[in-house]
Amino acid sequence: MKNFKIKNDYKNFVKGLLSLNYLVIAPKYENGILKFSKIKNAAEILSPSEYINTVSSTKEYFFPQTEPVIKFTFEGKEIFLKDVEIGKKPKVVLGLRPCDAASFSILDDIFQYEYKDEFYFTRREKTIIIGAACESNDESCFCTTTGLAPDSSQGADLFIEKNNEEEYFLRAVTEKGERLVEQLIAEVEELEEEPKKNPLYEKIEKQIRKKIDLIEAKKWLDNNFENEKWEELSSQCLSCGSCAYLCPTCHCFDIVDEVNYNSGVRRKNWDACQFDLFTLHSSGHNPRDTKAKRYRQRVMHKFKYYADRFDKTLCTGCGRCIRACPVNIDIYEVVKEFAPLVEQN
Amino acid sequence: MNSISEIAKKLLDENRVSAVVGYSIGSLPNKTKTVIVKSSQQAEKLIFNNLCVNNLAIYLTKSFRLTTQKPVAVVMKGCDVKSVTGLIQEKQIEREQVFIIGVKCNGVSEDGKNLSPKCYSCKLQTPKMYDILVGEEEEKNIEFKNPFSDVEEFEKKSLDERWNFWMNELEKCVKCYACRQVCPLCYCEKCIVDKTVPRWIEPHTSKSSNLSWHITRAFHLAGRCTGCGECERACHHNIPLSLLNKKMAKVVYDNFNYQAGLDDKAKSPLADFKFQDKEDFIR
Numbered sequence: 001m002k003n004f005k006i007k008n009d010y011k012n013f014v015k016g017l018l019s020l021n022y023l024v025i026a027p028k029y030e031n032g033i034l035k036f037s038k039i040k041n042a043a044e045i046l047s048p049s050e051y052i053n054t055v056s057s058t059k060e061y062f063f064p065q066t067e068p069v070i071k072f073t074f075e076g077k078e079i080f081l082k083d084v085e086i087g088k089k090p091k092v093v094l095g096l097r098p099c100d101a102a103s104f105s106i107l108d109d110i111f112q113y114e115y116k117d118e119f120y121f122t123r124r125e126k127t128i129i130i131g132a133a134c135e136s137n138d139e140s141c142f143c144t145t146t147g148l149a150p151d152s153s154q155g156a157d158l159f160i161e162k163n164n165e166e167e168y169f170l171r172a173v174t175e176k177g178e179r180l181v182e183q184l185i186a187e188v189e190e191l192e193e194e195p196k197k198n199p200l201y202e203k204i205e206k207q208i209r210k211k212i213d214l215i216e217a218k219k220w221l222d223n224n225f226e227n228e229k230w231e232e233l234s235s236q237c238l239s240c241g242s243c244a245y246l247c248p249t250c251h252c253f254d255i256v257d258e259v260n261y262n263s264g265v266r267r268k269n270w271d272a273c274q275f276d277l278f279t280l281h282s283s284g285h286n287p288r289d290t291k292a293k294r295y296r297q298r299v300m301h302k303f304k305y306y307a308d309r310f311d312k313t314l315c316t317g318c319g320r321c322i323r324a325c326p327v328n329i330d331i332y333e334v335v336k337e338f339a340p341l342v343e344q345n
Numbered sequence: 346m347n348s349i350s351e352i353a354k355k356l357l358d359e360n361r362v363s364a365v366v367g368y369s370i371g372s373l374p375n376k377t378k379t380v381i382v383k384s385s386q387q388a389e390k391l392i393f394n395n396l397c398v399n400n401l402a403i404y405l406t407k408s409f410r411l412t413t414q415k416p417v418a419v420v421m422k423g424c425d426v427k428s429v430t431g432l433i434q435e436k437q438i439e440r441e442q443v444f445i446i447g448v449k450c451n452g453v454s455e456d457g458k459n460l461s462p463k464c465y466s467c468k469l470q471t472p473k474m475y476d477i478l479v480g481e482e483e484e485k486n487i488e489f490k491n492p493f494s495d496v497e498e499f500e501k502k503s504l505d506e507r508w509n510f511w512m513n514e515l516e517k518c519v520k521c522y523a524c525r526q527v528c529p530l531c532y533c534e535k536c537i538v539d540k541t542v543p544r545w546i547e548p549h550t551s552k553s554s555n556l557s558w559h560i561t562r563a564f565h566l567a568g569r570c571t572g573c574g575e576c577e578r579a580c581h582h583n584i585p586l587s588l589l590n591k592k593m594a595k596v597v598y599d600n601f602n603y604q605a606g607l608d609d610k611a612k613s614p615l616a617d618f619k620f621q622d623k624e625d626f627i628r
Contacts, residue, residue, distance in 0.1 A: 031517060033583050055581055056519075065519050066549035139373050236366075236379040238403060240523035242581055256548050267549050270519070277539055326527050326579045327399065328371045328378035 003195060004170040004181050004188040006160075015042040016187040017092055022128075025061055026094040027054050036061065036093065046095070048132035048160055048168075052141075053097050053318060057248035059107070061093060062123045065270050069119065069255075073263040086119055091127040092180070099143045099318035101131035101155035103248035109310045110251055119268075128180050130170075131156030134204055140319030142209040142332045148316060150208075151201040163195035209332055210341045214303060214313055217339035221304040224338070225296070233334055234295030236327045237274065243298070243321035243331075244272035249314050252278070273297045299334060348479045349420060352446055353388040356418050362444055364411055366404045367391040367420035375457035381411070393420060393480065398453040398461055400573040402428035402529035405438050418444040422453070423469025427571035427606025428529040430474065434609050435569075435616070437532060447475025449482040455578060462587065463574045466492035473607065492572065493595045495588060511556075511589075517582040518555040520548070524576035524586055525562065530569050537561055559589065567593035568615045571606035 006013050017024050018041070027046050028037040034054045039045055071082040108124065111117040134141075134150035143149065153159035157177030158170050170188060172178040181188055244250040254271040257264055271278055274295070279288040288294050306314035315331070322330045353365040368377040369390040377396045381404065382388050401419050404411055411417040421429070426445060432438050449471050452464040466489065470482050491497075499507065522538065525531045538546045538558060546561065547554040563586075570590045577586045597603055601614040 031514060031583065033517075033581075066551070235381045236404075238523075238526045238579075240526040240579055241521045242523050242579065245519055245521040246581060254548070258544075258547055258549065269548050269550075270521075272521070322373070324581045326523070326575070328373070328376045330372040330378075333372050 001172040001174075002178060002181075003172070003191040005191050006168045006170065007187055007189055010047045010168055011042045011045055013184070013187045014039065014045045014094070016184045017094070018042060020183055021090075022092045023089050024092050024094060025058070027051050036096075039094075048095060048162075049135045051095075052134070052136050052138050053099070053320075055320070055324075056246050057103065057318070057320065058093050058096055058100050059103065059248055059251070061091065061127070062104075062107070062120055063111075063251060063253075067119060067268045068265045069268055070266045071263070072266070075262070086122045088126065091123075092130060093127055094130045095132045095160075096129060096156070097134055097318070098131060098148045098150065098152040098154065099141075099146075099316040100248050101129055101159075102146075102148055102152065102316045104129065104155045106249050106306075106310075106312055106314060106316070107251060109312065113309075128158070128176060129156045130158045130160065130177075131173075132160040133162070133201055135162070135200060137204050137208050138319070138323075139209075140322040140332075141317065142212075142319060143317035144205060144208050144210075145212045145214060145332070145335075146313050146315055146317040149201070150204040151197075161195070162198045162200065164198050165196075166198070169195050211344065212332070212335050213339050213342045214307075214335070217303050217335050218307055220338040221300055225300070229337065230292040230296040231290075233337070234291045234329070237291050237295060237329055238327060239274050239276060239291065239294070240326060241272035241274050242324040242326070243329075244274060245270060246320040246324050248316060248318055248320070249302075273301070295329075299331070302331075303335065349393055349446060349448070350388045350391040352477055352479070353382060353391050353418065354385040356444065357382070357385040357388060361416070362418040363413075363415040365391065365418040365420070365446070366401050366411070367446070368393060368397040368399070368401075371396070375455075391420065393448050395452060395454050396457060397422070397448075398455050398578065400425045400428055400529060400575050402426075402432065402573075403527060403575070405429065405432055405443055406529060406532040407437065407534075408532070412438060412442040416442045416444050418446055420446045420448060421472060421475070422448055422450040423472040424450075424463060424467060424571070424573055426469070426472040426474050428573060430606045430609045431530055431569055431571060431613075432532075434611065434613060435530075440609070445472065445475040445477075447472035447478045449478065449480035451483045451485065452487065460487065461574065463572055465490040466494075474609070493591060493598075496591045496595050499588060499592075511559075512552055514584050515555040515559050516552055517584055518550060518559065519582065520550050520555070520558065521581075523579040523581070524584075527575040527579040528566070529573070529575075530566060530571070531562075537565075559584075559586075563589045563593050566590060568597040568601070568603060568613045569605050570594060 024039040025036050026039050027034055028044055030037050034051055035056050036054055036058050068084045073080045111120040131153055153171055153173045157174045159173055160168055160170055163169055252271045253268045255268055257266050280286045302314040356362045365382045369380045369392055371378040379399055402425050433440055452460045455461055546557045574587050597614055603614050
């Protein structure tokens with residue numbers, strides 16, 4: 001795959017993208033918080049050096065918090081169904097960190113497991129992912145544990161990095177990405193040689209929380225469905241669900257019919273396994289009736305069940321759940337309770 | 346030796362409490378971790394410092410089942426004790442079910458740098474109610490702010506400005522209900538948003554359904570919210586919920602000269618009525 005130099009500055013490159021009539025989504029401060037939002041002009045763009053990561057992930061652009069899946073009307077005893085249109089405008093999601101870009105290969109697996117979710121995949125196909133290597137980290141980041149690094153391009157179509165002369169360049173990761181760059185010849189120029197690595201990325205990798213051995217973690221989980229640790233690890237949880245709502249890989253949803261007198265809509269709404277209603281049956285029975293059982297589900301799903309099924313971890317180490325938890329339940333510390341660190345040279 | 350951990354150890358050794366709820370060193374430099382200590386060996390991890398911003402009164406509510414057999418001990422600042430007063434007033438717990446380890450507080454911080462907004466209008470460095478008191482009161486170098494000053498400022502704006510402000514803020518809500526979950530006074534076993542027959546508030550996010558939720562939440566806390574700020578702290582989208590709560594508190598104060606959480610014998614205005622009430626619907 002090819003590499004391209006950004007000729008002028010980063011803002012000009014974004015200007016080029018906007019002129020191609022893409023809907024550009026990138027980190028932007030709105031009402032005091034940094035989140036992925038629509039960019040109206042290039043002046044609003046933050047360069048990859050200006051932020052660590054956003055409060056919420058990009059999943060809402062592929063799997064929205066609420067999404068109509070079908071509409072219906074009644075006439076007498078007859079029901080008429082109407083399909084829902086999915087936005088057709090091509091999008092570019094720009095400036096995702098490796099921990100967010102990597103979430104797509106994880107979500108793609110589940111959204112086509114047994115059934116292909118056309119809502120998710122229509123958006124995926126219409127969207128080009130431009131990742132950006134991390135130029136800083138904070139105490140919550142632990143991507144190396146999940147096999148990533150500050151400069152992992154996994155999941156991206158294009159990836160922005162700095163070479164050792166502090167100049168930004170684009171790495172084409174997929175053909176889809178390469179085709180986009182070809183439309184931006186005024187802004188980019190193909191590089192003939194592989195750019196020299198900027199030492200910054202290695203430095204950041206070393207600052208990140210030390211790598212935990214997730215193979216050992218899984219072995220422990222395989223044998224400890226019943227363990228008093230679950231109670232101990234979750235007793236202070238307030239079941240607020242912030243962890244799941246901010247997680248780039250949590251994907252559980254609830255299906256609800258919202259019905260008026262003669263019409264209605266069936267919606268997919270985000271849901272979270274830490275809520276007691278999540279598994280409550282209409283009979284009143286709740287198979288996960290304690291916080292210990294619900295927290296066990298969260299950890300098992302991330303580090304065991306998903307690994308059993310897809311050979312992947314349902315976590316990218318973005319640290320959002322750690323930053324947001326009001327009582328400081330820290331999933332990295334939790335996993336470290338039952339798995340060793342990886343020896344590093 | 347930390348005196349909170351000594352007290353906790355003694356309470357647990359003497360079998361007087363089922364657990365001690367308190368704070369320990371967190372995993373991040375600007376956070377403390379909430380811990381529920383059940384054995385005296387673990388008591389030594391209990392600490393108190395300016396990062397202990399959480400209101401631990403939430404752990405006294407029924408869903409935590411900590412007070413069923415024996416009382417539970419909780420480490421509390423002056424502001425947190427107000428929530429206990431509320432829970433006693435509303436018959437959620439008996440005074441005897443909680444052992445309050447009161448701490449003299451000199452202000453707390455959510456980020457390790459700035460004082461929490463709630464501390465600027467706090468007059469309760471020493472809790473009003475406690476079973477044992479620890480800590481030293483330092484002279485406060487904080488300029489006291491009228492608790493309603495930001496509401497008064499906001500009220501000066503036009504109706505349109507206020508409406509647009511709230512619609513803009515509430516649009517960010519993703520309905521995770523973290524605001525409800527962390528609130529010690531939001532203890533309903535079944536919340537109105539979770540009721541399906543009938544469905545009072547639509548579960549999806551939209552301007553109108555987000556507004557329904559937030560108005561309902563704020564109304565339900567009118568005259569009950571003690572201003573601990575946990576809802577706002579838990580909101581990862583930074584919706585200024587305290588402003589909404591304070592507006593409710595101000596309406597209650599202006600009309601009934603009542604402030605929540607100060608007197609466990611008082612009746613909250615919205616839970617009481619008088620035969621002399623000027624509104625006849627209530628008689």
